Amino acid sequence: MRGYDATMATSPIAVPADPAPLAALLEAARAELPGVRLLTDEVDRESYRRDETAYLDAGLPGAVALPGTTADVAGLLRLASRHGVAVVPRGAGTGLSGGAAGIEGALTIALTRMDRILEIDRANLCVVTQPGVINATLKAAAAAEGLFYAPDPASYETCSIGGNLGTNAGGLCCVKYGQTRDAVLGLEVVLADGTVIRTGGRNVKDVAGYSLTHLFVGSQGTLGIITEATLRLRPAPGPRSTLLAFFADLDAAGEAVAGMTAAGLVPVTLELLDRETIAAVEDWHHLGLDTTAEAMLMVESDAPGAGAADEITRAEAACIAAGSHAVVRAADPQEADWLRQARRLALRALERQGTVRLEDVGVPRAAVPALLRAIARIAAAHGVRCATFGHAGDGNLHPNLIFAPDDPAAAELTHRVRDEIFRAALDLGGTVTAEHGIGAARREWLPIQRGDAAVAVMRSIKAALDPLGILNPGRVL
Numbered sequence: 001m002r003g004y005d006a007t008m009a010t011s012p013i014a015v016p017a018d019p020a021p022l023a024a025l026l027e028a029a030r031a032e033l034p035g036v037r038l039l040t041d042e043v044d045r046e047s048y049r050r051d052e053t054a055y056l057d058a059g060l061p062g063a064v065a066l067p068g069t070t071a072d073v074a075g076l077l078r079l080a081s082r083h084g085v086a087v088v089p090r091g092a093g094t095g096l097s098g099g100a101a102g103i104e105g106a107l108t109i110a111l112t113r114m115d116r117i118l119e120i121d122r123a124n125l126c127v128v129t130q131p132g133v134i135n136a137t138l139k140a141a142a143a144a145e146g147l148f149y150a151p152d153p154a155s156y157e158t159c160s161i162g163g164n165l166g167t168n169a170g171g172l173c174c175v176k177y178g179q180t181r182d183a184v185l186g187l188e189v190v191l192a193d194g195t196v197i198r199t200g201g202r203n204v205k206d207v208a209g210y211s212l213t214h215l216f217v218g219s220q221g222t223l224g225i226i227t228e229a230t231l232r233l234r235p236a237p238g239p240r241s242t243l244l245a246f247f248a249d250l251d252a253a254g255e256a257v258a259g260m261t262a263a264g265l266v267p268v269t270l271e272l273l274d275r276e277t278i279a280a281v282e283d284w285h286h287l288g289l290d291t292t293a294e295a296m297l298m299v300e301s302d303a304p305g306a307g308a309a310d311e312i313t314r315a316e317a318a319c320i321a322a323g324s325h326a327v328v329r330a331a332d333p334q335e336a337d338w339l340r341q342a343r344r345l346a347l348r349a350l351e352r353q354g355t356v357r358l359e360d361v362g363v364p365r366a367a368v369p370a371l372l373r374a375i376a377r378i379a380a381a382h383g384v385r386c387a388t389f390g391h392a393g394d395g396n397l398h399p400n401l402i403f404a405p406d407d408p409a410a411a412e413l414t415h416r417v418r419d420e421i422f423r424a425a426l427d428l429g430g431t432v433t434a435e436h437g438i439g440a441a442r443r444e445w446l447p448i449q450r451g452d453a454a455v456a457v458m459r460s461i462k463a464a465l466d467p468l469g470i471l472n473p474g475r476v477l
């Protein structure tokens with residue numbers, strides 16, 4: 001059997017030496033897997049080249065397969081193993097690490113057709129779903145039953161549950177409800193050789209053997225393809241109370257975040273926008289935000305009954321104690337929805353200003369002020385325009401480097417600034433990626449952050465589950 005060339009795994013745009021294995025796979029798939037839709041036209045394949053990490057080089061898939069069932073996925077992976085063809089699992093393609101970007105000549109398997117919610121199980125507070133369901137669709141279906149699906153990436157209207165599981169997505173609710181991993185009870189996964197396994201089910205507690213569920217979540221399609229998930233639902237929380245606090249300096253906003261954490265507040269949302277981001281959002285949405293402020297915090301509480309107003313009052317006190325010069329509460333739930341939506345669109349607002357390279361560093365929460373200072377210092381030292389927003393309550397900030405679209409120095413400057421920001425985050429005990437993933441964009445930093453011994457363990461897990469190295473080669477490891 002001809003395995004996938006291991007040297008290809010070092011480059012996100014590796015070119016397979018020989019197109020014959022893919023041709024053989026496609027011929028067999030047409031004969032054996034009539035339910036699989038295959039795209040081979042160049043125009044169709046082109047639209048699967050990139051995810052949202054547009055600045056990364058990406059390869060043109062040799063073909064794209066759209067399976068309709070778990071059996072289709074198993075059949076495709078059996079053929080990929082037999083013919084030694086690399087496979088890129090893909091959801092909605094909104095990822096920000098190059099994890100779903102094409103590999104030249106490889107097979108992209110897009111799970112978008114597997115888009116059915118199979119069951120909402122009220123008695124067990126869970127939902128069984130296929131991976132192609134859009135996060136917002138799942139939320140709406142749960143809400144229609146008076147239930148709540150918590151994971152809430154800002155891209156929730158476009159990203160898929162499979163992609164959320166693949167990246168262990170975070171978002172705007174993690175302070176209180178955790179990342180996607182915290183909402184997963186069990187998975188159905190197709191392994192590289194086509195074997196189908198189940199890792200859990202509807203049990204709230206289940207400690208039989210190693211936690212394979214948690215191993216697959218966040219593995220970015222390098223260990224298996226998730227074809228079904230059983231996800232935790234919660235009773236729907238009450239309406240949210242929302243606070244905006246404006247600060248004359250970034251440091252004070254960071255201190256307010258640290259103050260709220262130290263005071264034991266667990267708001268559902270604790271987001272930060274710096275001056276550049278506030279201006280970009282205001283320029284687009286005209287919400288009346290204070291564009292003279294250096295920073296804004298958005299705090300939301302969904303505590304039951306009077307608890308929400310109480311939590312927001314305590315958050316307000318922490319903001320004022322840290323130096324906030326203006327605090328405003330949303331007048332009603334609709335205004336709160338507008339504000340949340342505007343925050344979700346912060347990246348799009350910045351993209352109207354130039355080419356944006358978004359990063360995803362995280363630190364222990366008490367170190368948020370120090371990380372904010374470091375980002376501002378590094379950007380200023382290199383003369384790079386930087387807008388920072390993010391999930392400050394989780395210690396997760398997104399510095400966005402903004403360049404003119406034709407700036408010839410952009411690529412090199414991005415690398416230098418990014419490396420210094422990564423180093424600063426690590427020096428603060430943080431991470432080079434809090435929620436977007438290593439993917440293809442940050443691979444060289446994995447051993448620096450985790451150490452060679454930990455990466456060797458990861459490699460042995462990869463080798464055990466995917467001995468031919470066909471699953472998303474060159475991503476993560």
Ligand SMILES: Cc1cc2nc3c(=O)[nH]c(=O)nc-3n(C[C@H](O)[C@H](O)[C@H](O)COP(=O)(O)OP(=O)(O)OC[C@H]3O[C@@H](n4cnc5c(N)ncnc54)[C@H](O)[C@@H]3O)c2cc1C
Nearest residue numbers: 091092093094095099154155160162163164166170221226
């Ligand atoms: C405007 C904007 C805002 C965003 N906000 C957030 C945010 O707040 N928080 C956050 O965490 N992310 C955010 N993201 C990033 C992105 O939306 C998330 O990473 C999301 O989880 C990706 O989902 P997707 O369906 O687009 O996956 P894709 O991009 O298609 O894939 C992501 C990764 O998962 C793997 N994968 C996909 N499906 C499967 C499967 N079925 N089985 C195994 N692996 C699979 C892929 O191989 C890839 O490595 C944002 C992106 C944008 C553009």
